Amino acid sequence: MRRVFITAHLKNFLLLIIAFISFIVITSVLIVGVGDNKSLNKSKNSIIKQEEYKSLIKISSLPQISKIKVFISKENKIKEINLEEYITGVVAAEMPAEFEIDALKAQAVASRTYALAHVTELGGILCKNANGANLCDTVHCQVYVSKEERIKLWPKGLGEKYWDKIKTAVVGTQGEVLTYNNSLVMEPYYFATSSGKTENSEEVFSNNIPYLRSVESGGEERAPKFKSSKIFGYNELSQIINNNYSNAKVTSTNIKKQITIIDRTEAGSVKNIKIGSITMTGSKFRTMLGLNSSNFEIVFNLKSVEIDTTGYGHGVGxxxxxxxxxxxxxxxxxQILNHYYLGTVISK
Structure with missing residues (x-):
């Protein structure tokens, strides 16, 4: 009798163990799924092309920002502007309206991301030139113009058409921003024209930012400032250098031997350059002489120094x-944004 009782007890115990293991397995499947992502493909994003799908992930933790404060430099006052209205004014100021609609859309997303990266609620830092606003309306941040101002600058008769085109691009990307590792991208840099390749961030701004890597950027030879040149007299150039860097001690007679390019970036820009007794970055040299980019060659002619540049802007992003x-x-x-900002996704 005792043996029968023990056997029954063991049987019940084994049944309990089996039931517990089954519960664990079923629960695990419910939590992580079986790996075929069918539930994802049935969502409202299923109409999006496969290559686009991964780039449209909603980040619910981002608070809703509907307005942004902008310091209007001409009026010397701060205005609170609807975010999408602000982005329309930025795209109109920053990119030619003749560009393709998808280029304008890419600009809209980058500009919206840049704006929100200056909102303190999102961990951003206010522009130091904005007198307490999020951003200023100049090239220090990103240029913003009102509809009325921009239409005056476009060819007569095309203003409303161009504005509607840009507004279509902004509305078509409404609320979309760039994120990296589920966080808002804080450095969505952009610029006018590359030399055929963009720059690694640390070679221009010192900080190594994973999504700002050097990538190929073709088809830019048609840009009006793809190639440019500036010519300086020997006396003029030596005077500019000495006025900015008194320790350089260059002379017009020896300047040819006193300027040496030390190294270049992966994209071909001058990284460091030795001038007389000092060494400076190519970016500082560019700023000092008002060059279009840091990707330059120096040609010493008989009576002048010619500096030939390729590209226009800092080259990052x-x-x-x-x-x-x-x-x-x-x-x-x-696809454009994924190309220039590596590893980023577009979040709503």
Whole structure:
């Protein structure tokens, strides 16, 4: 009798163990799924092309920001502007309206991300030139103009058409921003024209930012400032250098031997340059002489010094003319942004 009782007890115990293991397995499947992502593909994003799907992830933790404070420099006052209205004014000021719609959309997302990166609620830092506003309306941040101002600058008869085109691009990306590792991208830099390749961030701004890597950027030779030159007399150039850096001690007679390019970036820009007794970055040399980019060659002629540059801007992030070239090839704005900002996704 005792043996029967023990056998029954063991049987019940084994049944309990089996039931517990089954519960664990079923619960695990419910939590992590079986790996076929069918539930994801049935969502409202299923109409999006496969290559775009991964780039449209909602980040619910981002608070809703509907307005932004902008310091209007001409009026010397702060205005609170609807965010999407502000982005329309930025795209109108920062990118030619003749560009392809997907290039304009890429600009809208980059500009919106840049704006929100200066909102303190999102961990951003206010512009130091904005007198307490989030941003200023100049090139120090990103240029903003009102509809009335911009239409005055466009060819007569095209203003409303251009504005509607830009507004379509902004509305088509409404609320979309760039994120990296589920966080808002804080450095969505962009510039006008590359030399055929963008720059690694640390070679221009010192900080190594994982999504700002050097990438190929073709089709920009048609840009009006792809190539440019500045000519200086020997006396003029030596005077500019000595006025900015008194320790350089260059002379007009020896300046040819006193200027040496030390190294270049992966994209070909001058990284460091030795001038007389000092060494400076290519970026500082560019600023000192008002060059279009840091990708330059120096030609010493008989009576003058010619500096030939390729590209226009700092070279980090998205090239605007490169974005238009990609759009002309049939690439959409998501593909453009993914190309220039590596590893980022577009979040609503």
């Amino acid at each position: 998205m090239s605007q003319w490169g974005a238009d070239a990609m759009a002309k090839e049939g690439k959409n704005y998501i």
